[in-house]
Amino acid sequence: KVYTSKLCTTMHTPEFEFLSGAETQYYESPQRLDAILAYLETHSDSFEITERVEDFGYEPIQRVHKQDFLDYLETAYEEWIQEGGHPNGVLPATIPHHKVTRLGKAKASNLLSKAGEYCFDLSAVITKDTFKAAWNAAQITLTATKDLVRLGAEYEQSLASGAQSRENPPGLYALVRPPGHHAQSDICGGYCFLNNVAIAAQWIIDQPELKGRDGQPKKIAIVDVDFHHGNGTQEIFYSVSNPLYTSMHSADDYPYFTGSALEKGEGEGLGFNVNIPLHHATTDDDYVEILDKLILDHVMPYQPDYVIVSLGVDTFKDDPIAGFLVTSEGYPRIGNSIRKIGVPTLFVQEGGYCVEKLGINVGGMLQGFLG
Ligand code: SP5
Ligand code: ZN
DSSP, rough: EEEOOHHHHHHHHOSSSEEETEEEEEEEEEHHHHHHHEEETTTTTOOOOOOOOOOSSSSSTTTTSSSHHHHHHHHHHHHHHHOOOOOOOOOOOOOOHHHHTOOOOOOOOSSHHHHHHTTTSSOOOOOTHHHHHHHHHHHHHHHHHHHHHHHHHHHHHHHHHTTTTTTTOOEEEEEOOOOOOOOOOOOOTTTBSSSHHHHHHHHHHHOOOOBGGGGGOEEEEHHHHHHHOHHHHHHHHHTOSSSHHHHHHESOOOOOOOOEEEEEEGGGGGSEEEEEETTOOOOOHHHHHHHHHHHHIIHHHHHEEEEEEEEOTTTTTTOOOOOOSSTTHHHHHHHHHHHTOOSSSSEOOOOOOHHHHHHHHHHHHHHHHHO
């Protein structure tokens, strides 16, 4: 089942970003979602699409993001225009580099200093309706999460009664934009503003009636298959043991300063952050082999109650801003590997910019999961 809404393609449409120093089209475009939706609609035997969105309010978002950052996202554009900023949207001019901030700098006060403080690159443009768009994406993701939890309970019951084995786990898909995995607790970047996957994971953990074995919260494993490292999700959960964060990503590409295998978590979170940096020439066979090993060595031993997948297909060989050597034949295999975990799974859309092949690549991964 696919969760989405029209608002995902009508809101938050910056015209440009900066890549390699040049003004370029904004690659994280509404056309991306149109392309995925068109594919899923033509394969309606596999997919049921719903536009039902429940309102979970502000609280689940505040559990993950800091209030000053949320206030900034909500008000930045209006202030930006008042101060004569370009109508494309808010971007920083100065970013408080740690080598500078070590010298001692007061907290940001005016808008341009906040733009630097709350954003780490030139790809997360804040427009008039960016906060609403990100809010909407989070609410859609939460709607799917709540339904997954219900299906998960049914699945557990049918396993307990011996009615089935762990071969047909339920799977739901949140088809949303803007994406989330680069958004940290108080920094946007990489097209991401609110971390949809983190909000969903924290929501499950917070449900009092959803206690797993020994009255503990349900355990969640995040599997991030986007080409880029999910620095935001890593930061948000770096010092906790639930959720487990796992990621396969390019070793030497954006966001450049995170994603090392040496980043293993800290305190109670030590051992619950698993990074697998990959060579840019990674093929379908390489990818599936390494994913299967990640699942066997880290995801299965964790014994998660739910899996949440940061679903990026910018691993695709023809992606215009990223890409390994993964082909459209690879994605069903990736989906199938995830299915074999045998756990109720929520897929949440992250990156992927080769618009012509987004449908078959995303749809292929989901079909691979369905088996
Ligand atoms: C959600 C998501 O996928 N965000 C990614 C944002 C990436 N933006 C910067 C990309 C920089 C590309 N540099 C090209 C390096 C040549 N391989
Ligand atoms: Zn990406």
